[in-house]
Structures are given as C-alpha cells and as structure tokens.
Amino acid sequence: xxxxxxxGRALAVDAGAGTADVLPLPDExxxxxxxxxxxxxxLMHRLGPPGADPLAPEAPLxxxxxxxxxxxxxxxxxxxxxxxxxxxxxxxxxxxSSHFAISxxxxxxxxxxxxxxxxxxxxxxxxGGGPRVIGAGQLWGLSAADAEARLREQLGRGWRIxxxxxxxxxxVRYATIxxxxxxxxxxxLGAVMGAKRIKAIAVRAATKVAPAHPEAVLGAARxxxxxxxxxxxxKYRELGTLANLLAFNAINTLPTRNFQAxxxxxxxxxxxxxxxxxxxxxxxxxxxxxxxxxxxYSARGGKKMRVEYENVFALGPMCGVSDPDVVLAASAAxxxxxxxxxxxxxxxxxxxECAERGLIDAxxxxxxxxxxxxxxxxxxxxxxxxxxxxxxxxxxxxxRVGGGSEAFAPxxxxxxxxxxxxxxxxxxxxxxxxxxxxxDHNRSGAYEADLSGDYDRLAGGEAQVAAAIETEDRAAVMxxxxxxxxLRGVFTDPFGEWAALLSAVTGWDVDxxxxxxxxxxxxxxxxxxxxxxxxxxEDDWLPExxxxxxxxxxxxxxxxxxxxxxxxxxxxxxxxRGLDGQGRPDPAGLADLRLDYVVTR
Amino acid sequence: xxxxxxxxxxxxxxxxxxxxGILARAADGPVVVVRxxxxxxxxxxxxAEVVDDPREGLGPVQGLAAGLxxxxxxxxxxxxxxxxxxxxxxxxxxxxxxxAQQGADVGLPVARGYPQPLAASYRTALAPVxxxxxxxxxxxxxxxxxxxxxxxxxxxxxxADPVLAALDPGLDSVVNVNEPPDYQAARARPAPEVTIQxxxxxAYGHRGPQPxxxxxxxxxxxxxxxxLDGHVVAALNGDQITRDGETPLATGDTVFFLSADxxx
Numbered sequence: 001x002x003x004x005x006x007x008g009r010a011l012a013v014d015a016g017a018g019t020a021d022v023l024p025l026p027d028e029x030x031x032x033x034x035x036x037x038x039x040x041x042x043l044m045h046r047l048g049p050p051g052a053d054p055l056a057p058e059a060p061l062x063x064x065x066x067x068x069x070x071x072x073x074x075x076x077x078x079x080x081x082x083x084x085x086x087x088x089x090x091x092x093x094x095x096x097s098s099h100f101a102i103s104x105x106x107x108x109x110x111x112x113x114x115x116x117x118x119x120x121x122x123x124x125x126x127x128g129g130g131p132r133v134i135g136a137g138q139l140w141g142l143s144a145a146d147a148e149a150r151l152r153e154q155l156g157r158g159w160r161i162x163x164x165x166x167x168x169x170x171x172v173r174y175a176t177i178x179x180x181x182x183x184x185x186x187x188x189l190g191a192v193m194g195a196k197r198i199k200a201i202a203v204r205a206a207t208k209v210a211p212a213h214p215e216a217v218l219g220a221a222r223x224x225x226x227x228x229x230x231x232x233x234x235k236y237r238e239l240g241t242l243a244n245l246l247a248f249n250a251i252n253t254l255p256t257r258n259f260q261a262x263x264x265x266x267x268x269x270x271x272x273x274x275x276x277x278x279x280x281x282x283x284x285x286x287x288x289x290x291x292x293x294x295x296x297y298s299a300r301g302g303k304k305m306r307v308e309y310e311n312v313f314a315l316g317p318m319c320g321v322s323d324p325d326v327v328l329a330a331s332a333a334x335x336x337x338x339x340x341x342x343x344x345x346x347x348x349x350x351x352x353e354c355a356e357r358g359l360i361d362a363x364x365x366x367x368x369x370x371x372x373x374x375x376x377x378x379x380x381x382x383x384x385x386x387x388x389x390x391x392x393x394x395x396x397x398x399x400r401v402g403g404g405s406e407a408f409a410p411x412x413x414x415x416x417x418x419x420x421x422x423x424x425x426x427x428x429x430x431x432x433x434x435x436x437x438x439x440d441h442n443r444s445g446a447y448e449a450d451l452s453g454d455y456d457r458l459a460g461g462e463a464q465v466a467a468a469i470e471t472e473d474r475a476a477v478m479x480x481x482x483x484x485x486x487l488r489g490v491f492t493d494p495f496g497e498w499a500a501l502l503s504a505v506t507g508w509d510v511d512x513x514x515x516x517x518x519x520x521x522x523x524x525x526x527x528x529x530x531x532x533x534x535x536x537x538e539d540d541w542l543p544e545x546x547x548x549x550x551x552x553x554x555x556x557x558x559x560x561x562x563x564x565x566x567x568x569x570x571x572x573x574x575x576x577r578g579l580d581g582q583g584r585p586d587p588a589g590l591a592d593l594r595l596d597y598v599v600t601r
Numbered sequence: 602x603x604x605x606x607x608x609x610x611x612x613x614x615x616x617x618x619x620x621x622g623i624l625a626r627a628a629d630g631p632v633v634v635v636r637x638x639x640x641x642x643x644x645x646x647x648x649a650e651v652v653d654d655p656r657e658g659l660g661p662v663q664g665l666a667a668g669l670x671x672x673x674x675x676x677x678x679x680x681x682x683x684x685x686x687x688x689x690x691x692x693x694x695x696x697x698x699x700x701a702q703q704g705a706d707v708g709l710p711v712a713r714g715y716p717q718p719l720a721a722s723y724r725t726a727l728a729p730v731x732x733x734x735x736x737x738x739x740x741x742x743x744x745x746x747x748x749x750x751x752x753x754x755x756x757x758x759x760x761a762d763p764v765l766a767a768l769d770p771g772l773d774s775v776v777n778v779n780e781p782p783d784y785q786a787a788r789a790r791p792a793p794e795v796t797i798q799x800x801x802x803x804a805y806g807h808r809g810p811q812p813x814x815x816x817x818x819x820x821x822x823x824x825x826x827x828x829l830d831g832h833v834v835a836a837l838n839g840d841q842i843t844r845d846g847e848t849p850l851a852t853g854d855t856v857f858f859l860s861a862d863x864x865x
Contacts, residue, residue: 235860247857452861
C-alpha cells in the first residue's frame with residue numbers, strides 16, 4: 001500500500017496504440033522525488049529514450065501530480081507538465097493549477113505519461129475506466145479556452161481539461177498547455193502535445209486518496225490559511241505580480257527593448273497601481289487557494305484577461321510598447337494562440353532589433369510599434385511569413401540569421417529571459433545561467449537575495465552563490481510538493497515546515513535535512529538528464545550582451561557583469577553542488593539519483 | 602561635550618555611524634575606522650572594518666598611515682574624513698576622490714576658509730610615507746603634503762561640479778563639530794530634504810514622489826508610514842537596496858519603498 005497522499009503508480013499511455021501500462025512507483029522512489037517536477041524528472045530519465053527528438057512520437061509528455069494535491073492545504077492544487085523541451089532540448093517542467101490537478105490525480109495515478117502519437121487530431125480521456133482516445137473533431141484550430149469549453153459541454157461537468165491552442169498544433173516551440181485559463185507556459189510543452197496530435201487531455205475523478213494523518217493535515221491547513229492572509233502575500237492579493245513593474249523600473253531592473261536598457265520611460269502607463277483602478281474587473285483564485293493572485297483586467301473592447309508582470313514586461317517594455325491596450329491585446333492574443341508570453345516577447349524583441357540593424361528583411365518590425373507586435377504574434381501563431389522563423393525561438397532564429405545577432409538573442413539554453421535584469425541582479429544572473437530549465441525565474445528565485453538588502457546586487461561573489469543555491473533548492477522542493485511560490489514568504493523555517501506537511505500527508509518521518517537532500521537530488525537529476533541529452537558546459541552562460549554592455553544607473557553607479565565574475569560564480573556553484581569543473585556530477589552523486597542506468601560523464 | 606564625538610547623536614544616528622554610511626554609499630570599496638587603542642565605538646554596520654592606531658595621541662597623520670595601510674592593496678585611492686561631519690554629502694566625497702583618481706597624490710579641499718586634510722582624498726601608496734613621518738615625529742599633515750603632489754580644490758573648483766553645486770552649495774560637507782555650540786548648531790538644523798516614493802501595495806493612497814525630511818532610511822520609512830521588515834525594503838536612488846534603517850540619507854536622495862516579495 002502506498003504512503004498517504006499517493007497511489008504508488010503512474011499511468012503510461014501509448015496514444016498511437018490506444019493502450020496503457022501501469023508503472024509502479026515504490027515508496028522509496030516517491031520519497032526521493034516527492035512528486036511534481038521532481039517525480040517528473042525521474043520519469044523522464046526512466047521513460048524518455050535518450051536523444052529522442054522532443055517532437056517525435058516516442059518522446060514522453062508527463063502530467064505529474066503530488067502528495068499534497070487533494071488536501072485542504074492552500075495552493076496545493078497544482079500539477080507539473082514535464083517533457084524534453086523542443087525549445088531547449090533539455091528537461092522542462094512547467095506548472096499549472098486548479099481542478100485539473102485534483103481530478104487528474106483522482107483518476108488513481110500519481111502521474112499520467114503520454115507517448116506515441118495519434119493518427120488524427122484527438123482528445124485523450126482518462127478516468128476510472130482507463131484511458132481512451134476520441135477524435136478531436138471540430139476542436140482542432142480552436143483556442144485552448146474554446147476547446148476546453150466545448151469539450152466540457154460535450155463530456156459533462158465532471159471532466160477537467162488541459163488543452164493546446166493553434167500554436168501547439170503548429171509546433172511553435174514555445175507553445176503552452178492551458179487549463180482554465182492558466183498555462184503550463186514555458187519551454188514549449190504545447191508543441192510536444194501538438195506533435196502527438198492531442199488537442200486536449202480530459203480527466204475525471206474516479207477515486208479518493210487519504211492523507212496518513214488527516215487531523216494534522218487539517219490543522220496545518222488552518223494555520224497556513226491564516227498565514228496566507230498576512231503581509232507576505234499582500235502584493236499578490238492586492239495588485240498581483242504586475243506590482244513589480246514600476247518598482248523594477250525604479251531600481252533599473254526592468255529589461256527594455258531587448259535588454260538595451262534597464263528602465264522604460266513609459267513604464268508608468270503600464271503600472272499596476274493605475275491599471276488596477278481603471279481596468280481591473282475581478283480577482284480570482286485557483287482551486288484550493290486562499291491567496292487569489294489572479295487579477296482580471298478588461299482591455300478596450302471588453303475582452304477580459306489575467307494580467308501578470310511577466311506578460312506585461314515581455315510584450316511591453318521588452319518590445320518598447322507602452323500602450324496598455326496594445327499590451328493587454330497582445331497578451332490576449334498569446335492566450336488565444338497558446339503562446340508563452342515571455343518567449344514570444346523575447347523573440348519578437350530580438351527580431352525588432354535585427355530588423356532595425358538590417359539583419360532581417362522586415363521593415364515593418366520596429367520597437368514600440370503596436371501594429372508590428374500584433375502582426376508578429378499572429379504570424380508566429382500561424383507559422384507564416386516571418387513567423388516561421390520566430391516560431392523557432394530566439395536561439396534557433398539567431399543561428400539562422402547570424403550577423404552577430406546571437407550576441408543579443410535573449411535566452412539561456414534556448415529559453416527566453418524573464419523580466420529580471422541580470423546586470424543589476426547578479427545573484428539572479430548566476431541562477432539564470434546555471435538552471436537546468438534555462439533562463440527562468442521560477443526555478444531559480446535568486447532575485448530574492450538581490451532584493452533582500454542583505455547583498456550588494458551589483459556585485460557577485462560567494463554570498464551570491466550560496467543564495468542562488470538556496471533559492472534553487474527551495475524551488476525544487478516547492479515544485480515537487482507542490483506548493484505555490486507565492487506562499488513562500490509565510491514560511492520561517494521552509495524546509496522544516498515543508499517536511500512537517502509532507503510527513504502529515506504521507507505518514508513518513510521526514511525532516512528538514514532530508515528535504516534539503518531531496519532538493520539537491522532533484523536539481524542534480526535535472527542536470528544529469530540534460531547531460532544525457534547533450535548539455536555542454538558553455539550552455540551554463542548568459543547572452544554576450546549582458547556581459548559586455550554595462551547598465552548606467554541613475555545614481556551614477558555603473559552595473560557591469562563581467563565574464564570573469566560570472567565564471568567565478570559558476571565555478572563556485574559547481575564546487576558547492578559537488579560538480580566537477582565542467583559542471584558534471586561525480587559517480588557518488590549519480591548513484592543517489594535512483595536511476596537504473598549510468599549517465600555518461 | 603561630555604561624549605566622544607563618534608557617539609554624538611544626530612537625527613537618530615551617531616556621527617560615526619552616519620559618516621561610515623555616507624562613505625560606504627559614495628565609494629566602491631571597504632570602509633575602515635581608525636580608533637585610538639582600545640577606544641569604545643558606537644555600533645557600526647557589518648561592512649565597516651576597525652583598526653587601531655599604534656599609539657595614542659599622535660594625531661591625524663598616524664591615523665592616516667594606519668587607515669591607508671589597511672586599505673592598500675584593495676583600493677588605490679581613499680577618502681579620509683573625521684567622524685564629526687554631520688553634513689558630509691556623497692557628492693562631495695565623489696568629487697574629492699576624483700582628484701586623487703586623476704593623478705594627484707592628494708585631493709585637498711580648501712573650503713570655508715581652511716584646508717581640509719580630514720575631508721580629503723589620498724593615494725593609498727602614501728601609507729609608508731605617512732608612517733615614516735610619524736616615526737620622525739613630524740605629525741602635521743602639512744609635512745605629508747611636502748612629500749607628494751597635492752591638488753588643492755578651492756570652493757570654485759568644487760562648485761564647478763554641477764551635482765555637488767546642486768546638493769551641497771554651501772559646502773557644508775566640511776562643517777565639523779569641535780565645540781558644544783557647533784554641536785548645538787548642527788542639531789538645530791533639520792534633517793536632509795529627500796524624496797520618498799512607495800510602490801505596489803505600499804502605495805495605496807500615496808502614489809508618486811513626495812518630499813520629506815529624513816536623515817536615515819528609518820526616518821524616511823516613518824515619514825511614509827512604513828516600517829522596514831521582511832516584507833518592505835528601501836532602495837536608495839534606484840541603487841542600493843537595504844532594510845538597515847540607520848543607512849544615512851543626504852539632501853537630494855530619493856528613497857523608494859518596495860515590497861520585498863518580488864516573485865512573479
């Protein structure tokens with residue numbers, strides 16, 4: 001019998017054959033990887049054929065749940081989608097939230113892994129009757145939201161659906177998977193699903209799972225709920241993540257016009273402080289969440305959408321666009337097409353700079369041009385015109401265009417950079433460079449150290465290395481339990497408190513020290529997967545622009561991140577992680593990963 | 602004055618804490634406090650280093666020798682100041698440092714009627730020269746100036762720096778408090794004029810920049826109705842981020858208050 005909160009098995013579906021196997025997940029393995037991103041990493045090692053093209057039928061796509069899903073613990077209704085990314089060629093896990101997590105887990109599986117490809121556009125159904133594939137019919141070509149709505153109408157209210165939009169169908173390498181308007185956004189997992197010709201996966205609860213100590217879980221849930229109303233979550237409740245924008249602009253941390261500047265003069269036009277008053281129409285929560293970070297805005301014409309800092313940064317300042325109606329419309333277009341806003345904005349910003357330098361023949365594409373932004377998004381979603389190039393992401397596009405454009409392609413490992421300026425956040429610079437997923441703010445939250453006031457954010461050194469490792473470890477555990485990171489500020493002893501939650505749910509006697517070891521294991525397992533798939537030491541690096549063009553601050557100081565400083569921080573990171581000078585793990589570290597094969601050093 | 606100068610209070614901070622904080626803001630590099638052997642000092646920020654004079658009562662050249670020696674190897678140029686300058690402005694420090702950075706051995710302000718050797722910049726390579734003078738019991742700064750290239754910075758030269766002219770037009774940076782009336786006069790002066798701005802959820806009802814009088818970040822936070830804690834940090838002039846309430850402010854500073862919970 002599995003530990004509390006688990007079923008002890010994954011469902012492995014062959015979408016092409018319409019068959020399924022059950023993969024037992026022993027307790028020892030679950031304890032080592034927990035669930036979510038951690039368990040998903042192990043599943044990719046176990047089920048992903050080495051060297052497989054991420055868009056090939058044999059490449060697995062995993063929907064991974066976690067022991068906390070289904071408990072009353074706030075923010076626990078989350079799931080991880082894990083696959084080899086078609087954008088980076090490396091491990092990618094993207095989280096999403098709400099009822100799909102609960103219903104998916106209550107199909108009786110800790111994970112649903114799909115491989116193979118359907119002959120025709122299809123929908124995969126999973127419930128107590130096992131998996132089956134039905135034709136997608138008229139759903140192909142619809143937005144994820146429309147497909148979800150139609151499918152729920154067709155199947156009935158008990159079903160919960162994760163779907164892709166037109167970009168996923170067309171293999172845009174940064175296409176998303178969406179559920180109830182929330183996106184497993186980064187790394188192009190929608191393209192993986194589209195390559196399998198699966199428009200949607202529908203799940204329906206068929207069973208129950210109990211925690212080991214229900215009273216303890218209930219008590220912890222009450223406590224966390226109360227804390228979730230405190231100051232640590234005030235920003236998310238009151239304004240949402242868009243509150244970052246004006247603050248980041250004030251501290252020279254808002255990437256602008258493809259990282260050519262760190263402040264955007266028109267930032268106040270996009271500020272949450274004003275937009276919330278004029279455009280906010282509602283505030284929503286995921287299932288099982290007491291924070292309610294989703295701020296729904298109304299664009300011109302009445303269209304409503306969730307607004308986050310990252311989509312406004314990427315489609316606004318990054319592209320030099322300051323009209324809030326255009327940024328909201330661009331954001332809505334990304335939702336309808338099923339595009340990751342960060343990668344879309346980053347790739348378009350790169351293309352705008354290329355066009356201005358005469359490197360690509362697109363005279364219509366200019367920074368700050370609203371029409372150009374909307375046209376570029378439409379062409380990407382349809383893979384036509386310039387969109388055929390831009391649908392590949394900035395790394396591949398820059399390799400094709402050449403002319404020095406690789407130096408300013410805003411990515412790490414192929415994943416476009418989020419809205420955190422590395423030259424003025426130098427602990428974050430390290431986090432972005434070494435993270436397994438690529439340039440990502442959710443797998444490395446090292447900006448917390450930069451913004452804490454405890455470090456000089458314009459300097460990099462041993463303290464920044466330690467801070468980057470700590471936040472990466474915390475993310476590894478939170479993404480595996482899974483708990484929303486917006487809750488992180490309420491924990492005063494994070495690993496100890498998370499261990500107590502996991503113990504109450506599972507019945508295991510876990511402590512904070514064990515969870516720290518678990519975190520390191522998960523981080524190492526991601527790195528080991530990437531090494532297996534062709535990672536090279538030079539992949540742990542930042543775009544040349546960030547290392548050669550300093551940022552002038554209003555105070556008179558100059559923020560410069562030199563290659564030498566970054567190299568020293570990376571070397572420090574490798575040493576602290578027990579990696580060799582080339583960033584590769586030693587045999588003892590690999591043995592701890594519970595893999596039944598040897599990763600080639 | 603009944604209290605060592607270093608420990609005198611000025612707008613909620615000690616003069617020494619304020620001087621150390623201003624220097625830390627103005628210069629990239631270490632801040633060293635030179636004290637008499639065994640002298641008690643008021644609390645200092647963690648980044649301040651303390652060294653002792655070898656002997657007590659030998660005056661400023663010995664302190665200069667000890668301080669420059671402590672920094673040599675880590676910085677080519679140092680600003681040397683006394684502890685009792687409540688109006689010292691970062692813009693003054695930067696301007697004076699520039700003189701020694703651009704070729705002179707010493708950048709010596711001549712302001713308010715006097716040369717100001719304890720508000721001046723020195724090449725750290727002068728440390729052995731100063732030590733030799735101490736050994737020879739030639740203990741006045743003038744002896745040091747005989748041994749090196751000194752750039753004298755008169756008031757017109759100093760005010761030619763537009764930033765300094767705007768922020769410290771009276772060159773009050775060199776005002777020190779030698780006697781009780783000096784101290785009383787200094788205390789009677791208001792805290793520096795600064796601008797505060799709140800962001801995100803901290804800005805409800807108080808959007809945009811607002812003027813305030815505050816000598817420290819804590820005073821600015823209080824003027825904004827905030828307290829620095831795990832969830833609120835301050836950014837000085839869009840640059841340093843701190844939750845150290847004793848961080849000193851100077852005229853013209855802008856203090857941003859941000860949510861420390863920056864994820865998203």
